[in-house]
Amino acid sequence: MIRKIAPFLLILLLLPLFDSNSYRVDVLCTAALYALLAIGLNLIVGFAGLLHLGYAAFFAIGAYTYALLNLRVGCPFWIGLPIAAFSAGVAGVLLGLPVIRVRGDYLAIVTLGFGEIVRVTVTNLEDWTGGPNGLLGIAHPVVGSYNFGVDSKPYYLLLVVLVSIVAWACTRMARSRIGLAWMAIREDELAAACSGIDTARFKLLALGLGGGIAGLAGCVFAAKQGTITPDSFDFILSVMVLAMVILGGLGSVGGAVLGAVVLSLAPELLRSFSTYRMLLFGIVMVLLIRYRPQGFLGASEIRRELKGGHGSA
């Protein structure tokens, strides 16, 4: 099935590159960025069942890592990209080390606290991060003699490539022993531990990989904008990405992408309502969940659990 529709999907995805309306391409670019974040968070929340409310922190770490490397030592984008992903991944593991034994909603609040700590620290370390004014003049990516510049199209292409690679890798991982271990932990941590799964290691792996993906997204974001401020990494971002993952269906990679596309396009589609836009967006979110509580594409493995009425966290 997926093989048959893949070429059409690809054409559809690449069509915006020939669209002359830069606003539309920019909106899609944002959607793709959110898709990357949603896939990463889905690893943590959907696969490993760790409710994380500070995901924006990893995005921020990725963005600031590239921005600082670029501004201080002139590091080019293509070298900054893996370093940003790596440092956000390390941050994920480091955060995980102390909090791995905190569970459920308590984990949620610790990660929320972590997210706020990172944001306020970035705001206050003015010598390094420019404080609330942020950092300016971050270099755009360059390939040979071609500079990506401010046009959204090359970034859209780059993000489609990144989303495809990451989505493919995550889908493969979900079916591997690692994915099975994550799902075992999510469904019943005690039983998983008793079956010989090193739960701490697999949780850290999920946090590290999820953090790394957010780092990638942060790096692309910083390079595209050329400017970053702490405002871009607030709690609302963490919550929106989480909403995308849940709406798409926990544990489904395709669902995460779908959720990201729906929730990032909806406010744009409502733009004609001007001031009432976000008000209506709130109603749309309430209604979507009202009629589709399990999300668009919930993973079949967790369907059983959803029917029972128990949450996974």
Add this chain to the structure above:
Amino acid sequence: MSVFQIFLQQLLNGLTIGSVYALIALGYTMVYGIIQLINFAHGEIFMVGGYIGLTVLVISSGLPIAASPLFLIVVLIAAALGCALLGFCIERVAYRPLRRAPKLSVLITAIGVSFFLQNAVMIGYGAQDQYVPNPLPMAAWGKGGITVTPLQLLIFAVSIALMIGLQLIVYATPLGRAMRASAQDPLAARLMGIPVDKVIAVTFAIGSALAGVGGVLFGSYYSTINFHDGYLIGLKAFTAAVLGGIGNIPGAMLGGLLLGLIEGLGAGYVSTQWKNVIAFAVLVLVLLLRPRGLLGERVAERA
């Protein structure tokens, strides 16, 4: 000012804001205790409470009755009733249809409600800060370098009275018994003839009323209110609830007061810029040492 006086002053300021946090934290903890939902819209209800208070104060500003300090009681009651109704409606329209849905999905509903309320207020009142007239415009009392405003004392008095009242409702009335039973085991409670849905609705209404009162107190204390205020204060109150042990009513009070104290002292001795970091760092530390919060009981992993 001596070192000790500064300490006392910061302590006092911290306790004032802490008692507002405690009022809001109570709503979080009550709702969580009964349906295990982190009601992210709760901070917005607090904010709406502040705006109801502002509206009543502004409308009545010319009337002779408004000059009396007792008028503040009317304002508080108006906000409490308005927010109770709002909380009741939100539960009915948004949360009740999802009673059997997965817990995380309801989180999206809460975020949606939150967006709705924020933007409704923004459209109604504008995005700029609104000035809240001081309902108790009397001189502050100062002694030995420490100043206490009548408003600060009132915030204390109202918060403590409400907390005692809530404690009485929960532990000494049939309604409270029904609430505790529904929290412990909804199915068994239902079998014993307790109208669990009604109890949940009333829990929402009570929690929202407390948040509404908190909103008025907060607005008068800082003299301004903004449609964005619900977000950060809500987050802090939620933190306070978790700090004390979520689902635990005395825990929420303790957590709120402690958080206020930590912030007050942090702002006084370290820097105001870092006060939020200090508050969250303490929270993380407490949870690492006591994963169930300060007064939280050990409960089964999947309650």
